[in-house]
Amino acid sequence: MSMHLSRRKLLGGVAATVAAAGTGLTLASPRAIGAQQQAAGSLPLSIVNKTGKFGNSSIWVYIVGNQGDRQVHVTPDGKIAPVQLSDNGADGYTDYAIPLSGSGDTKLTLPQMSGRIYVALGDKLKLKVVTDGAGKAALQYPAGWVSGDPNYKVLHDCAEFTFTADGMFCNTTMVDMFSVPLAIHLTGAKDQTTGTLKDGARAKIFSDLAGVEAFAPLIVDRDLRVIAPGHGLDSGLFAKDYFAPYIDEVWNAYGSKDLKVTTDAGTFTGRVSGGQFAFNGPASVSFAKPSTRDVLFCDGALAAPNDGRTGPVAAVLGAGFNRTTLHDTPAQPTTDPAAFYRARTTNHYAKAMHEATTDGHAYGFAFDDVAGFASYIQDTAPTAVTLTLTAF
Missing domain, CATH: 2.60.110.10 (Thaumatin)
Structure with missing residues (x-):
């Protein structure tokens, strides 16, 4: 990426x-x-x-x-x-x-x-x-x-x-x-x-x-328009905890195994410990457990500064959460679109687009x-x- x-x-x-x-x-x-x-x-x-x-x-x-x-x-x-x-x-x-x-x-x-x-x-x-x-x-x-x-x-x-x-x-x-x-x-x-x-x-x-x-x-x-779920959440039209079960699954899964994230800066290897998803590699970066809003907006705990370190990893995590590929694929980013949006709790809005x-x-x-x-x-x-x- x-x-x-x-x-x-x-x-x-x-x-x-x-x-x-x-x-x-x-x-x-x-x-x-x-x-x-x-x-x-x-x-x-x-x-x-x-x-x-x-x-x-x-x-x-x-x-x-x-x-x-x-x-x-x-x-x-x-x-x-x-x-x-x-x-x-x-x-x-x-x-x-x-x-x-x-x-x-x-x-x-x-x-x-x-x-x-x-x-x-x-x-x-x-x-x-x-x-x-x-x-x-x-x-x-x-x-x-x-x-x-x-x-x-x-x-x-x-x-x-x-x-x-x-x-x-x-x-x-x-x-x-x-x-x-x-x-x-x-x-x-x-x-x-x-x-x-x-x-x-x-x-x-x-x-x-x-x-x-x-x-x-x-x-x-x-059929005038459909609002993105992040804005729907802020307007009270979408559940604030919608992604919570999937986020929990990801957090629990990587408490006992590694997640490898490949970026232009190199490959980062991460594991959940002490509530943080901590990665080592070209640099040490870590992420707090995101909320549903963080996932939908790719912000908050998943904010991606243009720093060549935290940013690229955050982007891959954000994509993995929205596409619901993180839990089952310990090497990210997933590049096969046939694997995207397969979970029941997924971003159906992005899937439809x-x-x-x-x-x-x-x-x-x-x-x-x-x-x-x-x-x-x-x-x-x-x-x-x-x-x-x-x-x-």
Whole structure:
């Protein structure tokens, strides 16, 4: 498994201003490239509407994020503009919406920045500029998992990206919620696509989760969206002790045998002793017994600092807990997807997301990139990117 930067680090203040966001997914670290690509300052971006349900006139795009230490949005002509309190209109919200073309594909220009491409269907998003703790203008992002959010009833979703002189690094995401099926096509040194759902998969996600008692309350308005279980836990919709039996099984199992975790930094060997899962190898790292929330958010006892030691081991443990491969496989990470989500107590939300995609890749939880199963692609010499709203 390669070393990764957290979404918080890549997107900077973006995640901090999402109401009750709580967790982030991961993107691979950019690699250095030649002078020709370093000189490129923008990338052609196409938005393609294949929903079969919404016309172009009922869909809006928002490109928001960070450029350096300032929060910005992209205008319809591809220019970067800082977010400002004065952008809030009479209704208290900004209008950063970019309408789709009257027909056909919408051609835009993506400047170098890190952020999100939101799509809103049927109604515009209500985004508000506020003042953050440092006194700077900051944008409040949609939080579709919070019932009091002004965008709770709006059908919307997003893809994430970091576009710099080092290349384009992008992914679809279900880490917080799933609502709109999206696919990313990236051209450059290679030709890559990820995020595409199988025919009928959106409806199957809702029906599959409706059939799992613990996960059914995460569905909003039958098929508007499904909330990730971590956010559901924080909202009282998901059991705080859901993973407790499995966590206990893992803790008990490795009290009497070793767990080997292989990372780019080397192989760590761990055993539970004195309540701590202690590992030796390239470095000595240890972890307290995680809670269900820690597992779902890959945080708390499973937090992964970008230190090359604790971080890589935490990521593998987090993936093993969510995929429920830890108890039966003493050499991690497990790389055979046929072994994932086999336990009765497992992350059925992430399972449904992976079963829905044509390539089996999805970002169902924050460390889904472990062993390369995230809906993430990158190119160090990108020439164009396309975001497609696929069939409902």
